[in-house]
Amino acid sequence: MKPAILEVHNVTKAFGGLIAVKDVSLTQYQGEILGLIGPNGAGKTTLFNVINGVYKPTSGEVIFEGQKISGLPPYEVVRRGLARTHQIVKPLNEMTVLENVTVGACFGPQNLPLEAAQEAAAEVIEFTGLGKYADVLAGKLNIALKKRLEVARALAAKPRLLLLDEVLAGLNPSEVAKMLDVIRAIRDQGISILMIEHIMQAIMSLSDRIVVLNFGEKLAEGSPDEVANDPQVIEAYLGDPEMAKRILEEEEA
Numbered sequence: 001m002k003p004a005i006l007e008v009h010n011v012t013k014a015f016g017g018l019i020a021v022k023d024v025s026l027t028q029y030q031g032e033i034l035g036l037i038g039p040n041g042a043g044k045t046t047l048f049n050v051i052n053g054v055y056k057p058t059s060g061e062v063i064f065e066g067q068k069i070s071g072l073p074p075y076e077v078v079r080r081g082l083a084r085t086h087q088i089v090k091p092l093n094e095m096t097v098l099e100n101v102t103v104g105a106c107f108g109p110q111n112l113p114l115e116a117a118q119e120a121a122a123e124v125i126e127f128t129g130l131g132k133y134a135d136v137l138a139g140k141l142n143i144a145l146k147k148r149l150e151v152a153r154a155l156a157a158k159p160r161l162l163l164l165d166e167v168l169a170g171l172n173p174s175e176v177a178k179m180l181d182v183i184r185a186i187r188d189q190g191i192s193i194l195m196i197e198h199i200m201q202a203i204m205s206l207s208d209r210i211v212v213l214n215f216g217e218k219l220a221e222g223s224p225d226e227v228a229n230d231p232q233v234i235e236a237y238l239g240d241p242e243m244a245k246r247i248l249e250e251e252e253a
């Protein structure tokens with residue numbers, strides 16, 4: 001088996017009395033696309049925030065490439081090769097696409113001088129299909145392009161592990177298809193991907209394995225098939241199993 005790139009050991013994150021993530025452990029192997037699913041409020045984004053250093057875990061630890069990263073600030077985590085996108089995209093609206101991605105490149109491990117950061121950014125912009133928007137102000141982009149910009153900004157930091165938080169949300173089917181191509185191309189570069197997604201059909205087709213959170217706890221883990229057919233998952237994730245079956249059938253149609 002390939003070595004682990006990410007290990008989450010018994011992570012708990014409490015906000016006062018609310019336990020958003022409860023004793024969650026998971027392992028991601030190098031080169032894998034690992035899907036993270038679960039109902040609204042299950043703790044998915046909070047777990048990302050613990051992994052990339054926005055929050056210190058209340059207990060437990062996070063290991064990246066064999067080294068403990070929990071407790072480090074986000075800029076140090078990204079320097080070590082772990083970048084993430086945000087569920088609520090917040091580009092620097094008054095800056096161009098190129099400038100936004102250049103900022104991402106500046107936070108990478110290499111400490112690039114400005115000119116080299118711009119070159120790296122231009123490459124990532126081409127790779128993510130944003131080439132013709134390079135000089136457009138980020139505030140003028142539609143949601144699909146903003147999401148792609150968010151991916152480009154994270155990618156510009158040259159991560160070995162990329163965390164994607166709902167990059168398909170709010171996209172129409174053709175925009176989803178384009179984003180899926182981008183995600184596959186990232187994986188083909190050897191970058192491991194941990195992704196949160198609500199669009200079942202997309203996450204099922206992309207992921208090598210899936211982890212399910214429910215009320216902050218890990219409910220299930222396995223291949224997309226195993227998870228999709230787990231009655232506990234169907235019930236937790238989609239409520240009424242009969243409804244869930246119909247929804248899944250409709251998505252597949």
Ligand SMILES: Nc1ncnc2c1ncn2[C@@H]1O[C@H](COP(=O)(O)OP(=O)(O)OP(=O)(O)O)[C@@H](O)[C@H]1O
Pocket residue numbers: 015018019020038039040041042043044045046047087
């Ligand atoms: N900074 C915070 N302070 C207090 N409570 C928080 C904070 N961040 C998240 N929570 C709470 O933690 C729980 C988990 O939230 P989280 O955003 O991680 O869920 P999620 O699985 O990402 O949901 P969604 O699918 O809707 O994005 C929720 O009850 C949320 O209200």
Ligand SMILES: [Mg+2]
Pocket residue numbers: 044045046087
């Ligand atoms: Mg979330």
